[in-house]
Amino acid sequence: MKIVIGMALLLGLGSAGSFAEPACEPAVDVAESLNVNARSDCNYEKTGLNRVVHQMFKGKSAQDDSKSSLPADDSGVYREASSEKLVVQNARELSEARFQLLLRLGQNCPGGFDLTKEQYLPAGKGLELKLMYECIQALPDSVADDQE
Amino acid sequence: MKKALLPVLIATALPLTALADVTVYGKANVSLQNADEAGDTKIELLSNASRIGVKGEESITDGLKAIYLFEYQTEVDDGNTSSNQTFSQRNIYVGLQGSAGTIMAGNFDTPLKVAQEKVDLFNDLEGDMAAVVSGEIRAKNIVQYVTPKSFGGFAAAVAYITKEEDGVDDGISASLGYTAETFYLGVAVDQDVIGEDVDVARAVARVNIGPIQLGALYEFVDVGEEDSDGFLASAMWSISDAWALKAQYGESDAKLGAGLDNETMSVGVDYKLSKSTTLYSYYTTVENDPELSPSLRDDDYVGIGIDHKF
Numbered sequence: 001m002k003i004v005i006g007m008a009l010l011l012g013l014g015s016a017g018s019f020a021e022p023a024c025e026p027a028v029d030v031a032e033s034l035n036v037n038a039r040s041d042c043n044y045e046k047t048g049l050n051r052v053v054h055q056m057f058k059g060k061s062a063q064d065d066s067k068s069s070l071p072a073d074d075s076g077v078y079r080e081a082s083s084e085k086l087v088v089q090n091a092r093e094l095s096e097a098r099f100q101l102l103l104r105l106g107q108n109c110p111g112g113f114d115l116t117k118e119q120y121l122p123a124g125k126g127l128e129l130k131l132m133y134e135c136i137q138a139l140p141d142s143v144a145d146d147q148e
Numbered sequence: 149m150k151k152a153l154l155p156v157l158i159a160t161a162l163p164l165t166a167l168a169d170v171t172v173y174g175k176a177n178v179s180l181q182n183a184d185e186a187g188d189t190k191i192e193l194l195s196n197a198s199r200i201g202v203k204g205e206e207s208i209t210d211g212l213k214a215i216y217l218f219e220y221q222t223e224v225d226d227g228n229t230s231s232n233q234t235f236s237q238r239n240i241y242v243g244l245q246g247s248a249g250t251i252m253a254g255n256f257d258t259p260l261k262v263a264q265e266k267v268d269l270f271n272d273l274e275g276d277m278a279a280v281v282s283g284e285i286r287a288k289n290i291v292q293y294v295t296p297k298s299f300g301g302f303a304a305a306v307a308y309i310t311k312e313e314d315g316v317d318d319g320i321s322a323s324l325g326y327t328a329e330t331f332y333l334g335v336a337v338d339q340d341v342i343g344e345d346v347d348v349a350r351a352v353a354r355v356n357i358g359p360i361q362l363g364a365l366y367e368f369v370d371v372g373e374e375d376s377d378g379f380l381a382s383a384m385w386s387i388s389d390a391w392a393l394k395a396q397y398g399e400s401d402a403k404l405g406a407g408l409d410n411e412t413m414s415v416g417v418d419y420k421l422s423k424s425t426t427l428y429s430y431y432t433t434v435e436n437d438p439e440l441s442p443s444l445r446d447d448d449y450v451g452i453g454i455d456h457k458f
Contacts, residue, residue, distance in 0.1 A: 034256060036252065037250075
């Protein structure tokens with residue numbers, strides 16, 4: 001009982017600390033934690049076996065898709081469509097969430113990105129903000145050679 | 149089964165509309181180790197809880213959704229589980245999640261077990277803290293309530309485990325935790341989960357200070373008139389994005405009971421090849437109380453391995 005009381009006091013002190021959502025962990029680690037409240041905006045559609053399953057549903061194989069992400073134009077860049085999303089509960093969170101998403105896109109796309117679509121979907125009493133984007137990235141030399 | 153066929157089977161088993169919220173995941177963790185167990189030495193190839201799973205959610209109404217997870221273990225080293233099956237069941241549940249929280253039922257780790265968070269740095273290896281502590285239970289016939297996300301860093305879970313037997317006390321497991329950016333604190337209790345009149349209490353703390361992660365776990369076990377306890381301490385130093393040094397020590401008389409001590413010590417080095425693939429090496433020693441026959445446990449292990457998450 002002393003342990004429980006002591007930890008309860010510690011938890012009370014701990015509540016003064018900042019709570020931050022953790023970074024997206026591998027899906028297998030999230031599953032092992034049994035955390036049903038894990039952040040829902042982590043996108044695993046492009047990782048591992050999950051990527052293969054999702055692409056099969058979209059009617060194309062992983063191999064085909066990797067080719068389709070290569071440039072159709074001859075501008076020396078290739079583009080890969082993707083999306084990131086966050087749920088916001090009020091107007092104050094909206095601009096902050098949009099900025100956080102844009103920062104995340106910047107991390108995903110070191111060469112920059114184009115916003116292709118901006119969606120707002122109902123999510124309980126709030127809104128889910130979803131940004132779809134394409135990375136702008138210099139074409140690898142080997143691929144550029146193949147295209148020539 | 150060919151790997152290429154697996155996504156096809158999973159894909160055909162799932163409704164098209166649900167796919168967007170389905171995640172197929174898994175990991176392969178294999179190590180090659182030299183085991184010195186009570187003087188007998190051998191080289192072993194081990195599969196360390198390699199698994200594959202499917203989890204997802206599907207909206208039912210505005211604010212209410214069904215959630216599920218099915219996870220199976222497979223033995224990468226020799227292909228068969230101890231019961232001669234390709235797959236064995238791990239965590240499995242189905243539930244409902246809304247603004248008031250989550251209710252779920254199935255076969256999964258108790259709140260007390262989950263409360264360990266990331267403190268065990270040698271999880272699923274020979275140095276797993278299960279060698280010295282009790283309460284590492286994946287319970288059958290468990291129903292659990294979890295507080296909603298709106299509680300911020302706080303999370304509480306209460307589980308009821310039915311033994312499905314007349315005259316046998318059912319189990320209760322509960323936990324309360326707080327997660328912040330740099331630390332985690334948790335407490336948990338089990339009552340009649342391991343067995344009748346066996347109660348377990350656990351307190352866990354983890355703190356991250358720059359590249360250093362420190363963890364501690366204390367456990368108290370009450371079996372009828374007999375009390376026992378144990379602890380685990382762990383430390384990890386992330387030298388760089390790729391390299392990490394780990395050490396862990398645990399001591400307890402809770403595992404063996406009757407006042408007999410049991411201890412484990414591990415050190416290890418991790419090298420992260422990518423976000424999903426890690427090479428690791430370790431040395432672990434597990435020792436029982438000298439009053440016991442030395443053949444029971446006086447073991448040393450040295451190993452190298454690979455962990456690939458997909």
